[in-house]
Amino acid sequence: MSPAELEKQTEKLEIDDDEQEIVEGQTADGAAPAAKKKKPKKKKKKAPLAPGNSLVIQGQVQHQAEPPTIPVARLFPEGIYPEGEIQNYKEDNMWRVTDEEKRYLERQEHDNYNEARKCAEIHRQVRKYAQKTIKPGMTMIEICDLIENGTRNLIEANGLSAGIGFPTGCSLNHVAAHYTPNAGDPTVLQYDDVMKIDFGTQINGRIIDCAFTMTFNPRYDPLKEAVKDATNTGIREAGIDARLCEIGAAIQETMESYEVELDGKTYQVKPIRNLNGHSIERYQIHAGKSVPIVDNGDQTKMEEGEYFAIETFGSTGNGYVVEDMECSHYMKDFHAPHVPLKLARSKQLLNTINKEFGTLAFCRRYLDRLGEQRYLMALKNLVDVGIVNPYPPLVDTKGKGCYTAQYEHTIVLKPTCKEVLTRGDDY
Ligand SMILES: [Co+2]
Numbered sequence: 202m203s204p205a206e207l208e209k210q211t212e213k214l215e216i217d218d219d220e221q222e223i224v225e226g227q228t229a230d231g232a233a234p235a236a237k238k239k240k241p242k243k244k245k246k247k248a249p250l251a252p253g254n255s256l257v258i259q260g261q262v263q264h265q266a267e268p269p270t271i272p273v274a275r276l277f278p279e280g281i282y283p284e285g286e287i288q289n290y291k292e293d294n295m296w297r298v299t300d301e302e303k304r305y306l307e308r309q310e311h312d313n314y315n316e317a318r319k320c321a322e323i324h325r326q327v328r329k330y331a332q333k334t335i336k337p338g339m340t341m342i343e344i345c346d347l348i349e350n351g352t353r354n355l356i357e358a359n360g361l362s363a364g365i366g367f368p369t370g371c372s373l374n375h376v377a378a379h380y381t382p383n384a385g386d387p388t389v390l391q392y393d394d395v396m397k398i399d400f401g402t403q404i405n406g407r408i409i410d411c412a413f414t415m416t417f418n419p420r421y422d423p424l425k426e427a428v429k430d431a432t433n434t435g436i437r438e439a440g441i442d443a444r445l446c447e448i449g450a451a452i453q454e455t456m457e458s459y460e461v462e463l464d465g466k467t468y469q470v471k472p473i474r475n476l477n478g479h480s481i482e483r484y485q486i487h488a489g490k491s492v493p494i495v496d497n498g499d500q501t502k503m504e505e506g507e508y509f510a511i512e513t514f515g516s517t518g519n520g521y522v523v524e525d526m527e528c529s530h531y532m533k534d535f536h537a538p539h540v541p542l543k544l545a546r547s548k549q550l551l552n553t554i555n556k557e558f559g560t561l562a563f564c565r566r567y568l569d570r571l572g573e574q575r576y577l578m579a580l581k582n583l584v585d586v587g588i589v590n591p592y593p594p595l596v597d598t599k600g601k602g603c604y605t606a607q608y609e610h611t612i613v614l615k616p617t618c619k620e621v622l623t624r625g626d627d628y
Contacts, residue, residue, distance in 0.1 A: 265326045268334075269351040273323050282318035285612075286624035290440050297441075303616035310506075310615070313407070317508070317613065320356070320366075320402040320409035321622040327351040328398070328413065332627060337392045337417055341382040344390065345369045345566070348400050356402055361559050366401025366408040367486055368530050368564035372594065375603040377473055377514050377522050380594040381529045383565045392417045395424070397607040403561065406483035410510040411623040412609035420463060424606045427459030427470040428515040429628055432608040435478065435492065435511040436621055441614050443503045449493030456494070456515050463517065463602055471520030472513060473597065473605065481508040481611065484560045485535050508613045518603030522595040530592035531580065532562040537588045550579040551588065562592070 263276050274280070290297055297303050331348050348369050358364035372380040373394050382388060390396060399412035414425050434455040438448045452472060459470040478492030490501060494513045503509065533554055542548045553573060554563070568576055583589040597603050610623045 265330075265355075267330060268347065269326055269330050270354045272357045273319060273326065273355050274357065277319075277322075280315070282315055282322050284314075284318060285321060285620045285622040288437070288619045288621065290618060294441055297617045300617065306616040314613065314615070314620070316404050316407050317409060317611070317622050320404055320407060321411070321611065323352060323355040323402045324400070324409050324411050324623055325625045325627075326355060327400070327402075328411075328625070328627070331398060332413075332415070335390070335396075335398075335415060337390050337394070339390050341371050341373075341386060341388045341390065342384075342566075344371055344396075344398075345381055348398070352400065352402055356404065360557065361406070361484075361561070363404045364402075365561075365567075366403040366410065367532075367562035368567070370397055370399030370412065372397045372399075372605075375518055375597045375599050375605060376526070376594050377476060377516070377597055377605040377607065378595045379530050379592045380526065381564050381566070383527060383529050384569050395421055395604045395606055397605070399607065399609065401486075403484075406485075406559075406561075407508075408481050408484075408486055408561075409611045409623060410481060410486065410512075410609060411611055412512060412607050413628055414606040414608065421461070421604065421606070423459055423461040424470060424515060424517065424604060425608075427456055427461070428513055428606040429608045430459070431456040431472065431494065431513040431515060432511060432610065435494070435513060436610060436612060436619075439492075439503060439509060439511060439612060439614070440619060441503060441505045445490065445492055445499040445501045445503070446496050449499070450496035452493075452513050453495045456513065459515070461517060463604070466602060468517035468602070470515040470517065473516050473520050473522055475521055476512075476514045476595070478509055478511045478513070478609070481510055486510075486532075486562060503614060505614055505616055508611060510609055510611050512607060512609030514605055514607045516597050516603065516605045518597035518600075518605070520597070522597050524593040525596040525599075526594045528591045528593040529564045529566075530562055531564070531584070531589050532592065533558065533560050533589050534587060535560050538586075540586045540588060542582070542586070544579060544582055546576075546579040547582040550576050551583060554583075554589070 265271055327348055330351060335344055349365055352365050356363050368381045370378055370381060372378055373396055396415045397412055398415055402409045431452045435448055435452045438451045456470050456472045461468050461470060472494040474495045480488040480490035482488035492509060492511060584591050597605055608628055610621050612619055612621050
């Protein structure tokens with residue numbers, strides 16, 4: 202049974218249960234003949250918290266609204282969010298599943314996992330609406346607004362403690378990553394576009410980083426399939442003590458086993474060899490370890506407790522990206538030096554950045570909405586002195602036939618098992 206079917210069935214069972222409860226309620230009101238013996242109250246089975254958009258609360262099925270506006274905290278009033286997909290560790294680490302000490306350690310972390318699961322649930326609900334709603338003809342700004350407003354509503358955005366994790370990537374075609382529109386960008390989504398939607402959510406700095414690819418022309422389906430499979434390969438190979446280069450090699454092998462035909466030409470899908478997954482820590486989207494998507498010889502191992510974004514990119518171009526186009530993404534350097542700033546405008550802009558984003562990534566549109574104006578010189582100054590780093594779009598070969606796709610999940614290497622926090626019934 203697919204997760205979607207399972208969820209539907211669970212929901213149906215729960216509704217049946219509730220109907221029964223209503224009947225019992227009427228009996229208690231004295232509406233039924235007194236002779237009727239009251240049935241012992243059946244212990245209500247708790248609904249499994251399946252990832253999805255609905256939950257049964259006291260006989261009501263609560264659904265997310267469209268567009269998404271209901272804070273997830275209201276859909277999960279007990280404050281317990283659905284677990285992601287659990288994958289057991291392999292071979293040498295199988296003992297962890299039942300080990301008492303590891304189970305104890307894992308229980309200690311419950312609140313942290315729950316926070317990450319809340320972020321992941323918001324991602325699932327927002328992307329479900331995005332996948333249903335985004336159509337050719339929309340501007341890139343409309344697309345980002347839809348996703349970002351959804352995130353802000355569901356997470357109850359509140360400065361640094363909850364909100365958007367990083368700018369919404371909506372890179373098109375040969376552009377693989379780090380494109381989001383700046384104000385006035387007139388770009389309109391086309392039927393033949395390949396768009397990577399890469400957006401994030403964060404609570405107390407715990408960032409969920411998760412991405413998918415949207416296309417409308419079915420000719421790209423094998424490209425998407427290749428990358429989805431490659432990302433799932435990376436997730437499967439990830440684990441405590443797993444070597445990064447071996448994960449990369451497995452991803453590469455899967456990716457390259459696919460071909461895609463475009464305009465009568467056949468392309469072997471290539472991994473974009475200078476793009477990586479990455480470890481994530483609080484308020485630090487790239488925490489130091491890179492997860493390659495080719496065999497790069499890196500012998501570094503993954504470790505217990507680490508969070509990773511496992512992301513892979515497939516391309517029908519060179520399989521190599523360079524920086525190009527106007528920059529929209531910026532982020533304060535996590536180890537930014539303390540530099541005395543000469544320009545008052547730069548100081549003021551840095552105050553805004555510290556207060557609103559800290560070391561989280563942001564884009565020019567986020568400064569615009571905070572009311573910042575004519576900030577480009579000050580921003581350049583902060584870049585020049587090394588406090589802020591720019592992240593321009595990353596592009597593969599421009600030209601006919603170059604398209605790139607991406608899939609990404611956030612996982613956590615818990616003491617007893619691996620949890621794919623952002624898994625949904627879509628990918
Ligand atoms: Co990422």
